Amino acid sequence: MVGNRVTSHDVAKAAGVSRTTVSLVLNDVQGVKLRPETRQRVFQIAEQMGYVPNAAARALVSQRAQIIGLFLTRSSHHISSDAFITQTLEGLLEVVHQHDMRLMIDIIEPEHQKEIYLEMARAKRIDGILLSGPRLDDEALWVLEKEGFPAVLIGQLPGSDFCFVDVDNCASAEMAVAHLIQLGHTRIACITNANPAYTAAVDRLRGYQNALETAGIPFDHTLVRSGDFTVDSGYRQMKDLLDRGTQFTAAFVASDTLVLGAKAALVERNLRVPQDVALVGFDDLPFAQYMHPPLTTVHLPAVELARQACNLLICMLQGEQNCSQQMILDTRLVIRQSCGAIVS
Amino acid sequence: MVGNRVTSHDVAKAAGVSRTTVSLVLNDVQGVKLRPETRQRVFQIAEQMGYVPNAAARALVSQRAQIIGLFLTRSSHHISSDAFITQTLEGLLEVVHQHDMRLMIDIIEPEHQKEIYLEMARAKRIDGILLSGPRLDDEALWVLEKEGFPAVLIGQLPGSDFCFVDVDNCASAEMAVAHLIQLGHTRIACITNANPAYTAAVDRLRGYQNALETAGIPFDHTLVRSGDFTVDSGYRQMKDLLDRGTQFTAAFVASDTLVLGAKAALVERNLRVPQDVALVGFDDLPFAQYMHPPLTTVHLPAVELARQACNLLICMLQGEQNCSQQMILDTRLVIRQSCGAIVS
DNA sequence: TTGTATGCGTTATCAT
DNA sequence: ATGATAACGCATACAA
Helix, strand or coil: CCCCCCCHHHHHHHHCCCHHHHHHHHCCCCCCCCCHHHHHHHHHHHHHHCCCCCHHHHHHHHCCCCEEEEEECCCHHHHCCCHHHHHHHHHHHHHHHHCCCEEEEEECCCCCCCCHHHHHHHCCCCCEEEEECCECCCHHHHHHHHHCCCEEEECCCCCCCCEEEEECHHHHHHHHHHHHHHCCCCCEEEEECCCCCEHHHHHHHHHHHHHHHHHCCCCCHHHEEECCCCHHHHHHHHHHHHHCCCCCCEEEECCHHHHHHHHHHHHHCCCCCCCCCEEEEEECCCCHHHCCCCCEEEECCHHHHHHHHHHHHHHHHCCCCCCCCEEEECCEEECCCCCCCCCC | CCCCCCCHHHHHHHHCCCHHHHHHHHCCCCCCCCCHHHHHHHHHHHHHHCCCCCHHHHHHHHCCCCEEEEEECCCHHHHCCCHHHHHHHHHHHHHHHHCCCEEEEEECCCCCCCCHHHHHHHCCCCCEEEEECCECCCHHHHHHHHHCCCEEEECCCCCCCCEEEEECHHHHHHHHHHHHHHCCCCCEEEEECCCCCEHHHHHHHHHHHHHHHHCCCCCCHHHEEECCCCHHHHHHHHHHHHHCCCCCCEEEECCHHHHHHHHHHHHHCCCCCCCCCEEEEEECCCCHHHCCCCCEEEECCHHHHHHHHHHHHHHHHCCCCCCCCEEEECCEEECCCCCCCCCC
16 A cells, blocks of 8 residues: 555546546646536546645656755754744745645754755755855855855845845844943843854844944943853853853843843842843744743744745746845834833 | 756766766666776766756656655644744754655644645655644544555554654653642642643643542642643633632643743742742753743653654665554653742 | 647666 | 666647
8 A cells, every 4th residue: 555656547547538638637727628527527536546646746847846945054953942943934834835835944054064955956856945044154055046046045145146034133133232221231241142154143243232332332342252042052151251250230142042041040140130130132032021021122023034035935936027135024122121121 | 047957968968978877876876887987987077067866856766755744733823932843853854864865844734734744645745754743633644544654653643553752741741740749739730731632732631630649639620721832821821720719839831831921920920939839841841941940840852752753754664664663752850940849 | 628649857677 | 887768657739
């Protein structure tokens, strides 16, 4: 029973017609008049035999796999605590379903196997690529661009012509830090969400710097730490900041995931939020509003980001020219209670 | 440049050999002696032309897509806050890479589109199925079983012969609740992780009941609420429990994700953990140890669960008979500080 | 309105 | 040691 599936040939034989007719009926080809009774019979027999056209054969002849590939530029070790991924999946699957396509998912380890998606593209295993979190040091990306393979970035890659959907990470971070400054803070620590190979990480850091500069607060590199997507890194970096005795009254942590860890490090030292240290996050993950105190954070429209990226890619796949090339979605600062009241 | 890829024909022509030779060289077919210089040249030219065999053509002839399908039985609305998914992905991708296969992912909405994976199976779009969180009311599963399509469940489906990898949800929950009872609690609330269509949810609830029964504590249905995977549901159900004035000194929340929400509801009422309400979770998600107080919870080896399930499936795919059919992985209660000290 | 023939790009079975 | 040829299952231009 395993392996030998029913083919269009079987259906044709059972229905007493040719394979062509079967194909015509099942694909509902327009401009072809078939006798209703024939159509009816074929349809019914196909149904009852459980016939489903072979995907490989169909892909081979149609030159489209009907699959889009999602690639995550995280090392496998980091993916398990990344809430952004599930939000991306939600948006993607929604759109993918609408277009009767499928989603293939993979991660690109920074070290090796960088060319996985190049291979998948060349093998036509996927029709298009969605790349979440492009890295500046990703060489395969430039090849991809040169070959003109349909791709959309969730995030940005300065200097490339890729279509992308993103938020303004820099301005958003600036907004968050400005909020802290407005509350009277001048010693503000910063823990980035990832290492500087990720464009989003450098942009958020730049936003932090801009806010400082605008307020005339000198930049102090001893207040800055680099995270790596995980809760644990948030804890470690905040602990390190504390261990070194660096003085600060507020912290901008560039990802809510890391905030969880950072807050734990604070609590461990009996430091209260927001009385001793005000906290601003980034992403507005589902749990942010349920933290104690509820977290003030930059709302990132993650699901929508994924939806738009997927729509854009599918638009390109359908050969449309008028699909807008690059989109920046709005963020907003969601003020809750982790920064306390305004001290004007 | 888009679409017209280089084929084995192109490579053969450029190398001055036949397509057969190209295939032989690139697939490193054993038992065939090719002149080293020919092999060398073919290899080099294929490399420099960026030739990658067409996946569809290869799948068509080899009858294997080299893809395994992961199906999540969550509605799309629930997936975005589900940390279990990312852990599953981590384990899966690791194994899938080892075997040079790919991963396709999809969700099965409870309402409709139940037969998605049946179609993917019949279309041979995937070689095997990994189903995370089987539901009792999933009819397509029985068809799948009847057709003998390779599948492994992450979770269990009583009454079916599917291979599966799971933990003993009942015993684990019982262990967690027993811990609470041992600490002197008798009024213990319970918020399940999902609705009763999910086998894991009913098993965990049963464990709760067993612990009560063993301790001679009467079951009180007013202490039980049903969650739906989300942080929000944890909040709502705990709030509801509180609103109704139900008395309890401890709560077993069958998923750490929901604990986040449940704890927020407690805090909102100025109830302290563990002094006023002791809390035990389930899953031991990455953030659990960083909660305040650090969460006592049942450690679920989620990544390992996925790894084993994937190994099992690939084992079946390779036609091996000796792959163990069903596995139960160990859990353990990680005692942290959300239950306070023993009040003996 | 329906059937025949061809090609999609590969692998596998033969010959040479 | 290498090349021609036949599937794999489908879609489709073309013939009937």
